[in-house]
Amino acid sequence: MPDMDDFRTDGELLAAVADGSAAALEVLYRRHASWLVVRLGRRCADPTVVDEVLQDTFVSVWKGAGNYTGQGDVAAWVWAIAIRRLVDAFRRRPPVSYPLDEFTSELNTLESAEDRVLLGIEHGDLAGALERLSPELRTVVQATVLDGLTTREAARLLGLPAGTVKTRMMRARRALRKELA
Amino acid sequence: MTNTEWHLDTELAGRYTHGRVTSVLATSIEQHLLRCEVCRRLLQAAVQTDRLDRVWAEIIERVETPKRSLLERLLRHVGVDEATARLVAVTPSLKGSWLTGTTVVLVLALLAAQTNPQGVSVFLLMAPVLPVAGVALAFGPAADPAHEIVASTPHSAVHLLAVRTAVVVSSCLLPAAVASAFLPGDFWVAMAWLGPALALTVGTLALSTRVAPHVAAIAMTVLWMTVVVRGLVRNHDPLFAATLSVQLAAIAVLAISAAVLLIQRRDLGELLRRVS
Numbered sequence: 045m046p047d048m049d050d051f052r053t054d055g056e057l058l059a060a061v062a063d064g065s066a067a068a069l070e071v072l073y074r075r076h077a078s079w080l081v082v083r084l085g086r087r088c089a090d091p092t093v094v095d096e097v098l099q100d101t102f103v104s105v106w107k108g109a110g111n112y113t114g115q116g117d118v119a120a121w122v123w124a125i126a127i128r129r130l131v132d133a134f135r136r137r138p139p140v141s142y143p144l145d146e147f148t149s150e151l152n153t154l155e156s157a158e159d160r161v162l163l164g165i166e167h168g169d170l171a172g173a174l175e176r177l178s179p180e181l182r183t184v185v186q187a188t189v190l191d192g193l194t195t196r197e198a199a200r201l202l203g204l205p206a207g208t209v210k211t212r213m214m215r216a217r218r219a220l221r222k223e224l225a
Numbered sequence: 226m227t228n229t230e231w232h233l234d235t236e237l238a239g240r241y242t243h244g245r246v247t248s249v250l251a252t253s254i255e256q257h258l259l260r261c262e263v264c265r266r267l268l269q270a271a272v273q274t275d276r277l278d279r280v281w282a283e284i285i286e287r288v289e290t291p292k293r294s295l296l297e298r299l300l301r302h303v304g305v306d307e308a309t310a311r312l313v314a315v316t317p318s319l320k321g322s323w324l325t326g327t328t329v330v331l332v333l334a335l336l337a338a339q340t341n342p343q344g345v346s347v348f349l350l351m352a353p354v355l356p357v358a359g360v361a362l363a364f365g366p367a368a369d370p371a372h373e374i375v376a377s378t379p380h381s382a383v384h385l386l387a388v389r390t391a392v393v394v395s396s397c398l399l400p401a402a403v404a405s406a407f408l409p410g411d412f413w414v415a416m417a418w419l420g421p422a423l424a425l426t427v428g429t430l431a432l433s434t435r436v437a438p439h440v441a442a443i444a445m446t447v448l449w450m451t452v453v454v455r456g457l458v459r460n461h462d463p464l465f466a467a468t469l470s471v472q473l474a475a476i477a478v479l480a481i482s483a484a485v486l487l488i489q490r491r492d493l494g495e496l497l498r499r500v501s
């Protein structure tokens with residue numbers, strides 16, 4: 045594994061990528077490709093699409109390495125790119141079906157102030173609250189709040205109309221607020 | 226964050242990899258993975274190396290392919306195949322400096338012709354030499370990524386040579402044709418540079434099967450200059466290059482050179498290998 049020989053941090057590697065080092069990009073790729081494949085695989089059942097998204101992601105990392113501010117984990121920054129490349133892939137080729145209950149995500153980029161409140165809540169409480177949401181509301185919360193997608197991107201990912209995502213998100217917010225109050 | 230004490234073990238990592246965890250547990254795992262390098266390493270065996278290698282090969286190809294120029298994208302758009310479009314786009318005679326040089330020479334020759342009755346001779350002398358210089362540049366030792374293209378092109382060396390020559394010649398002939406429209410006098414006289422231009426260009430290519438292209442180009446240029454200047458001095462005729470004998474000689478050189486190229490076409494690959 046090339047990353048075993050490299051003692052640079054992800055941030056240092058990303059800076060090298062911004063300076064045009066393809067070798068640094070490969071070290072980053074070897075470090076992050078596997079978990080990205082597994083995580084993308086939970087959102088997309090077609091391995092061909094997952095491989096395409098992985099490829100697009102690292103091409104985007106190559107082009108956009110200079111945009112990394114040095115704030116936050118490089119892994120989270122890369123994931124934010126990967127999930128959007130997945131949405132792009134679904135735009136080109138809509139998913140046949142979305143594995144609803146398999147949908148998972150993380151506390152990542154947050155859009156509104158209300159969403160930020162969610163992050164402040166202890167993880168266990170949020171997990172419990174999420175668990176009690178109906179699967180279709182949970183899916184929408186995971187895509188918008190936790191994966192940090194916009195309403196339109198989440199709609200694309202889930203294969204739903206944007207209006208449906210919006211109303212489900214409103215219902216989910218109401219339920220979570222009651223649950224966490 | 227509160228996740229620092231908690232880590233995945235191999236068993237949980239395996240269950241997560243194979244989708245055998247609830248979605249809420251998966252959420253926790255994924256949140257943790259973003260912050261924990263140790264646990265990310267646990268997943269490194271989850272994907273087969275040859276799959277990752279395959280994707281990486283495609284990434285590195287996209288990353289290292291230089292940006293396509295406007296011309297290349299345009300050619301691709303109208304249906305020219307990728308290798309040919311690339312070939313045309315990287316031809317040095319399409320670089321700005323070459324086109325500027327061509328234009329400057331033509332404009333100067335044109336000015337000479339407009340201001341001086343003897344000036345037409347300058348135009349007729351210079352215009353045929355332009356594509357020869359272009360060919361020398363296109364196939365010469367100048368820095369050029371042609372070697373990569375020759376190595377990667379699915380086409381034969383003859384195809385490469387033909388495409389390049391067509392590009393070079395049209396990049397000179399078109400401006401020269403426009404310029405000649407502004408020449409004073411006969412239309413036929415104005416077009417008299419065309420035959421010698423083709424003859425010198427094809428002659429340079431034919432000679433290039435034996436010597437380096439820039440040597441061939443210099444030889445053809447010197448030959449042309451000597452013939453025309455001697456003719457000008459002896460006959461005091463500014464239109465010497467347009468005389469029937471010169472034109473016929475040009476056609477003869479063109480025919481012989483084309484025949485040589487046809488016979489030597491096997492050596493063309495050698496020519497390209499040598500120069501690129």
Ligand SMILES: [Zn+2]
Nearest residue numbers: 232233261264
């Ligand atoms: Zn950990």
